[in-house]
Structures are given as C-alpha cells and as structure tokens.
Amino acid sequence: MKKSNSILMIIVIVIIASLIVWKIGIPNLSGKNKEISSEKVAKKVKKESKKIKKKETSKAKSSSSTETSSSVESESSSESSSESTSSASSYRSDVKFPALQNYAGKTYYAVDRDSAEYPQMFPTSFTITSDGEAIIISGRQEPIEYVRTGKFGSVQLGGGPVFVFEFKPLGSSDEVEVVNQGQYLTYSTTMPE
Structure with a gap:
C-alpha cells in the first residue's frame, strides 16, 4: 500500500x-x-x-x-x-503609324457614292483618329493593328480577325481613293453638298 x-x-x-x-x-x-x-x-x-x-x-x-x-x-x-x-x-510624332501622319485626325466623305456600281461596299465617310490608333467607319470604331504601304502609295489598314481597309492618295492627302474588292470610290475631306 x-x-x-x-x-x-x-x-x-x-x-x-x-x-x-x-x-x-x-x-x-x-x-x-x-x-x-x-x-x-x-x-x-x-x-x-x-x-x-x-x-x-x-x-x-x-x-x-x-x-x-x-x-x-x-x-x-x-x-x-x-x-x-x-x-x-x-x-506628327504622336501618330502610332508613320504612314498615317498625313491622314490622322481627318474625316473623309464619299464623293458621288451613288454612282458606284456597288455603293453598299463603301461607307459614306470614315475618320482616322488623331493618334492613328483607330478608324471610325459608319459610327463603328475599329482598332488599327497594322499598316502596310504598297504600290502607288496605297495604304492598307488592318485589325482584328477580318478588318481590312485600303486607300490610296489622289494627288494630296485631302483626296483618297478607297479600294474594296476591285471597286474604287473617291473620298475627300470636304463634305459634298
């Protein structure tokens, strides 16, 4: 115990x-x-x-x-x-693509759009933004991802999977000719009456 x-x-x-x-x-x-x-x-x-x-x-x-x-x-x-x-x-050094310097910040209006064979292929106007980063077509803004220059001073803008827009100058940067699938239409910075 x-x-x-x-x-x-x-x-x-x-x-x-x-x-x-x-x-x-x-x-x-x-x-x-x-x-x-x-x-x-x-x-x-x-x-x-x-x-x-x-x-x-x-x-x-x-x-x-x-x-x-x-x-x-x-x-x-x-x-x-x-x-x-x-x-x-x-x-202008503030433009994203040097090829767009003369066109940036301008609005181009179709000249006699109704005379085109297929007028629906061409917008009534387009604007390249002042910074050259986008193009406004029919109120829709498309970002520009690349710019290519070609024969006769043509300028091709591209972006996204399918967006392509091409134009070439007509003597000055105030008049251009838009190219769409072999069809051409003149655009000018002065609005048609």
Missing part, C-alpha cells in the same frame, strides 16, 4: 510540476514571439521609409533636371520654329 501511495504521489507531483513548467513556459514563449515579430515589423518599416526617401530624392532630382531640360528645349525649339514651321506642321 505504501508503495502504491508513493508511486501515486510521484505521478501527481510530476503532473503538477509539468503543469507549472508548461504555464510558466508558454507566456515566455509568446512574449518572445511578440518581441521577435515587433522587431521584424520595425525593421521592415525602417527599410520601407529608406526606400521612400530614396524615391522622393530621385524624383526631386529628376523633376529638377526635366525642368531645366524642358526650358532648354523650349528655347531651342522657339529658335528653330521660325525656320521650319511648314515642315513641323506636316510631321
């Missing part, structure tokens, strides 16, 4: 001791985890603030350099603008 009581007492003492160790150990571990995580957060905040400061200083430097360069450019451009006003008006 004494042996079983002493064994039972030892087991109870071991259980109580392990509970005490467990209770004391857990808060210390969680406190250490909190300290470690707060240190990590503080380090991240310091790194981010350093990155932001570097970006701000680089932006400030670049903006001041662009201000000086733009003032230099404006001075040089004002000097050269009087020399080449006619060439500057014909060349």
Whole structure:
C-alpha cells in the first residue's frame, strides 16, 4: 500500500510540476514571439521609409533636371520654329503609324457614292483618329493593328480577325481613293453638298 501511495504521489507531483513548467513556459514563449515579430515589423518599416526617401530624392532630382531640360528645349525649339514651321506642321510624332501622319485626325466623305456600281461596299465617310490608333467607319470604331504601304502609295489598314481597309492618295492627302474588292470610290475631306 505504501508503495502504491508513493508511486501515486510521484505521478501527481510530476503532473503538477509539468503543469507549472508548461504555464510558466508558454507566456515566455509568446512574449518572445511578440518581441521577435515587433522587431521584424520595425525593421521592415525602417527599410520601407529608406526606400521612400530614396524615391522622393530621385524624383526631386529628376523633376529638377526635366525642368531645366524642358526650358532648354523650349528655347531651342522657339529658335528653330521660325525656320521650319511648314515642315513641323506636316510631321506628327504622336501618330502610332508613320504612314498615317498625313491622314490622322481627318474625316473623309464619299464623293458621288451613288454612282458606284456597288455603293453598299463603301461607307459614306470614315475618320482616322488623331493618334492613328483607330478608324471610325459608319459610327463603328475599329482598332488599327497594322499598316502596310504598297504600290502607288496605297495604304492598307488592318485589325482584328477580318478588318481590312485600303486607300490610296489622289494627288494630296485631302483626296483618297478607297479600294474594296476591285471597286474604287473617291473620298475627300470636304463634305459634298
């Protein structure tokens, strides 16, 4: 009986001791985890603030350099603008496709569309957007994905799976001839009466 009581007492003492160790150990571990995580957060905040400061200083430097360069450019451009006003008006660098520079931003109207053999093959008008990225035909805007130039100055616009539109200049960029399956129709930037 004494042996079983002493064994039972030892087991109870071991259980109580392990509970005490467990209770004391857990808060210390969680406190250490909190300290470690707060240190990590503080380090991240310091790194981010350093990155932001570097970006701000680089932006400030670049903006001041662009201000000086733009003032230099404006001075040089004002000097050269009087020399080449006619060439500057014909060349546009903001057009997506260089072949469309003379046609971008213009609306072309069909000249005597009813005289065509198949008038339904030709829209009453079309407009190439000022950036040269799309063409508006009968109120529908089609994105221009490629431009090809061919014989006699013809210009072919394409986009999507089936969209193709072709025209060629007639002496100037204000008059063009639209080609559709072997049929031709003249278009002009002046609206017919």
